Amino acid sequence: MLKLAPQNQNALPQRSQGPDKVDPMTKIMKTAVSVAILLMAQGALACDYPARVDMPNGATASKEAMIAGQKAVKSYMTEMEEYLACIESEEAAAVLSLGDIDEDTERQREEMFNKKYNAAVEQMNLIAEEFNVEVRAYKDVNR
Numbered sequence: 001m002l003k004l005a006p007q008n009q010n011a012l013p014q015r016s017q018g019p020d021k022v023d024p025m026t027k028i029m030k031t032a033v034s035v036a037i038l039l040m041a042q043g044a045l046a047c048d049y050p051a052r053v054d055m056p057n058g059a060t061a062s063k064e065a066m067i068a069g070q071k072a073v074k075s076y077m078t079e080m081e082e083y084l085a086c087i088e089s090e091e092a093a094a095v096l097s098l099g100d101i102d103e104d105t106e107r108q109r110e111e112m113f114n115k116k117y118n119a120a121v122e123q124m125n126l127i128a129e130e131f132n133v134e135v136r137a138y139k140d141v142n143r
Contacts, residue, residue: 047086049120050079055130058137066138073131080124087116 053076056069091113095101101109 047083047090050076050083052076052123053127055127055134056138058134058139059141061134061138063142066135069131069134073127076127077124080120084117084120087113087120 053069053072055073056065058066061069091109095106095109
């Protein structure tokens with residue numbers, strides 16, 4: 001025969017959460033799930049920094065190699081422009097998801113974004129200048 005344990009008569013009754021009250025645990029779980037989804041989405045949409053192009057040696061390269069190098073540099077520049085647009089979009093989404101933040105945090109985020117953006121633009125300029133140096137070397141050898 002199965003015996004049931006007697007109920008504790010001194011136990012406190014469960015507190016009713018009225019229709020306007022949100023259970024704190026539910027709120028924590030919803031927040032945790034939202035943060036997890038946001039982090040997964042950011043990982044899925046992460047901006048990929050383009051690989052550096054192989055530069056032809058203008059002093060020894062053929063015309064075909066220089067043309068291929070030019071196409072590679074143009075492709076790299078397009079990919080970098082897409083990367084810049086991506087990080088701009090990613091930062092805008094991140095700022096929106098943060099909501100109201102204090103001025104110091106906002107300033108720090110802006111400084112970090114500007115450094116990241118400007119470093120990419122600087123890399124684009126260096127690649128362009130490096131290719132121009134190789135073009136001049138090619139022209140000097142092939143006059």
